[in-house]
Amino acid sequence: xxxxxxxxxxxxxxxxATVVGCGGSQGTSSTSGSAASPAGAPAGMKVDIATAxxxxxxxxxxxxxxxxxxxxxxADPVCIKENSGVQLQETYVVGSDGKSLGNVFVYVKxxxxxxxxxTPTDMAHIDQKGCxxxxxxxxxxxxxxxxxxxxxxxxxxxxxxxxxNKEFNTAQPLKNMKIAHxxxxxxxMVPFKCEVHGWMNSYVGVLDHxxxxxxxxxxxxxxxxxxxxxxxxxxxxxxxxxxxxxxxLAAKETKDISFTFKAPAAPAx
Amino acid sequence: xLHKFAKLVxxxxxxxxxxxxxxxxxxxxxxxxxxxxxxxxxxxxxxMSKWVGGIFYEHSHRLIASTVGLLTIVLAAWLWVAEPRRWxxxxxxxxxxxxxxxxxxxxLTVRYFLPAPVSTAHxxxxxxxxxxxxxxxxxxxxxxxxxxxxxxxxVLRRTAxxxxxxxxxxxLVGAAMRHTGAGLAIPxxxxxxxxxxxxxxxxxxxxxxxxxxxxxxVTLSILATSAHIWYHHRGQRALARPATLIVxxxxxxxxxxxxxVLSQRNVWINSAHVVxxxxxxxTSLVITLRSWRVRFAMVRGHDRGARRSTGPARxxxxxxxxxxxxxxxxxxxxxxxxxxx
Numbered sequence: 162x163x164x165x166x167x168x169x170x171x172x173x174x175x176x177x178a179t180v181v182g183c184g185g186s187q188g189t190s191s192t193s194g195s196a197a198s199p200a201g202a203p204a205g206m207k208v209d210i211a212t213a214x215x216x217x218x219x220x221x222x223x224x225x226x227x228x229x230x231x232x233x234x235x236a237d238p239v240c241i242k243e244n245s246g247v248q249l250q251e252t253y254v255v256g257s258d259g260k261s262l263g264n265v266f267v268y269v270k271x272x273x274x275x276x277x278x279x280t281p282t283d284m285a286h287i288d289q290k291g292c293x294x295x296x297x298x299x300x301x302x303x304x305x306x307x308x309x310x311x312x313x314x315x316x317x318x319x320x321x322x323x324x325x326n327k328e329f330n331t332a333q334p335l336k337n338m339k340i341a342h343x344x345x346x347x348x349x350m351v352p353f354k355c356e357v358h359g360w361m362n363s364y365v366g367v368l369d370h371x372x373x374x375x376x377x378x379x380x381x382x383x384x385x386x387x388x389x390x391x392x393x394x395x396x397x398x399x400x401x402x403x404x405x406x407x408x409x410l411a412a413k414e415t416k417d418i419s420f421t422f423k424a425p426a427a428p429a430x
Numbered sequence: 431x432l433h434k435f436a437k438l439v440x441x442x443x444x445x446x447x448x449x450x451x452x453x454x455x456x457x458x459x460x461x462x463x464x465x466x467x468x469x470x471x472x473x474x475x476x477x478m479s480k481w482v483g484g485i486f487y488e489h490s491h492r493l494i495a496s497t498v499g500l501l502t503i504v505l506a507a508w509l510w511v512a513e514p515r516r517w518x519x520x521x522x523x524x525x526x527x528x529x530x531x532x533x534x535x536x537x538l539t540v541r542y543f544l545p546a547p548v549s550t551a552h553x554x555x556x557x558x559x560x561x562x563x564x565x566x567x568x569x570x571x572x573x574x575x576x577x578x579x580x581x582x583x584x585v586l587r588r589t590a591x592x593x594x595x596x597x598x599x600x601x602l603v604g605a606a607m608r609h610t611g612a613g614l615a616i617p618x619x620x621x622x623x624x625x626x627x628x629x630x631x632x633x634x635x636x637x638x639x640x641x642x643x644x645x646x647x648v649t650l651s652i653l654a655t656s657a658h659i660w661y662h663h664r665g666q667r668a669l670a671r672p673a674t675l676i677v678x679x680x681x682x683x684x685x686x687x688x689x690x691v692l693s694q695r696n697v698w699i700n701s702a703h704v705v706x707x708x709x710x711x712x713t714s715l716v717i718t719l720r721s722w723r724v725r726f727a728m729v730r731g732h733d734r735g736a737r738r739s740t741g742p743a744r745x746x747x748x749x750x751x752x753x754x755x756x757x758x759x760x761x762x763x764x765x766x767x768x769x770x771x
Contacts, residue, residue, distance in 0.1 A: 236482060236483040236484075236486070237482040237483050238482070239482070275522070314484065315482060316469060316480055316485065318460065318462070318463045320543075322458055322543075328543050330463040330543060331463055332462075332463045332464060332468070332469045332470065334469040334673075353483055356457060356459070356460045356461035356484045356488075357458075357461045357482060357483035357484045357485055358482075358483045358484075359456070359457060359458075359483070359484060406532070427593050429643055
């Protein structure tokens with residue numbers, strides 16, 4: 162029997178050693194601070210700005226969108242102090258005309274062929290301020306570093322939940338803490354969330370080209386310097402899904418397009 | 431005193447199950463991204479002023495779990511030193527091993543971002559650990575040692591055991607449902623998408639449906655066991671009382687399950703549903719163990735040590751099995767070597 166007990170203790174120790182070993186590797190792989198070029202990019206053409214055109218447009222919603230849910234920030238006194246008045250989710254950002262839709266990520270989904278683009282070295286930013294993410298929706302390039310900062314005098318965890326990229330969850334317990342992270346695969350969209358403050362969420366679109374934009378409150382967007390060609394343009398909204406359309410652009414042409422989302426029938430925050 | 435301490439450990443484990451269910455219900459499992467530290471600090475010195483938002487639930491869960499772990503170490507040591515029955519000493523070690531593995535699973539689920547299999551295993555082992563603490567409390571009780579409520583009823587043994595297995599399986603399905611986000615995959619109750627059977631299916635609807643179907647099977651099994659006890663062993667309070675209790679708990683549990691759906695997974699209702707499920711399981715376990723109490727005495731009679739010490743052998747059949755209708759029901763007082771105390 163003693164031998165059996167020794168075996169049980171041995172198994173426990175082995176498990177503990179395995180966990181420590183696994184944990185160690187995990188801790189070093191979740192974040193990184195340096196920019197990296199997409200590996201193995203095929204040789205291709207550079208865009209000729211002299212012949213490039215633009216796609217401009219707007220995103221509208223057909224029907225009345227549900228009201229944004231109220232946020233109860235009383236779980237953290239700092240969040241209450243940082244905000245005044247009724248706080249609402251940022252799910253639906255509708256312009257004063259009641260139709261134009263903000264916070265929609267619009268991007269070239271297909272049609273760029275083998276054009277290649279330099280990876281930007283300047284950082285994209287997302288800040289945690291007033292117990293919200295700023296911006297709520299944004300885009301970055303594959304390999305472009307994102308600086309994630311905590312502008313609040315309280316604790317945040319920033320948890321990215323990608324499907325194709327590597328998931329990470331990092332603590333930022335102090336004000337002005339900064340980390341950098343780089344996504345190495347294109348993915349539309351990667352959600353961010355904070356489990357300390359359950360209402361905090363954000364979305365980033367990761368693309369291997371520069372043709373993306375986020376609509377303003379007036380629903381407007383602009384994709385600049387697109388080479389001539391036929392493209393699939395997609396508009397993404399966090400609750401209403403996606404809408405796509407095809408656009409053919411001649412040299413130096415500017416085309417105006419619009420997307421219309423159908424408002425959900427019932428509250429769906 | 432040992433029995434009272436074992437009851438304390440079991441009671442604290444109920445609190446731990448509640449704390450764990452609150453973590454899942456509030457989606458706070460990753461609010462503390464590191465483990466075993468808390469935001470880089472020793473978890474025992476992490477200041478209360480920083481227990482904000484989801485951290486309150488996750489950190490409380492870790493502290494209660496640590497307390498239960500410490501109490502389990504004391505319980506296992508106490509059993510090892512003071513308990514004469516060798517198999518209960520071992521049960522204490524098993525409980526200690528279970529709580530250690532449970533802690534490691536909790537750490538793994540944080541470090542690997544709540545993978546459903548690990549989170550479900552964490553929930554499943556929690557129930558087993560709770561069962562172990564309740565079993566130890568039962569085995570160290572004067573009623574158990576004194577042989578209270580012993581009946582030699584094979585039908586009861588079968589139905590009670592089947593009920594415990596069914597309840598545990600139902601809890602596993604429930605844990606899988608929670609950790610795969612299928613709690614509202616069927617959003618209405620008692621109908622399912624307006625029908626008796628869902629009119630469309632996917633994996634999450636299937637697991638949710640399995641949980642509802644399991645609830646029906648478990649309820650029938652509980653009613654069968656309790657009805658059997660009421661009909662055949664009404665005078666045995668050690669059986670009749672938990673038989674009544676489990677029917678009441680099952681009624682509460684079904685109500686909480688329905689309210690969980692109808693309230694769109696209200697945090698406290700959802701968590702109470704998890705805790706009540708654990709209480710149904712352990713009540714069923716108590717009935718099951720008491721239904722097998724008579725066999726515990728027989729098994730002891732087969733112990734080599736007991737054979738050496740108890741003199742004349744009990745009547746045996748030709749194949750060596752004990753002749754059950756002639757077994758004497760006695761207090762279980764075997765000591766560490768299998769001999770009578």
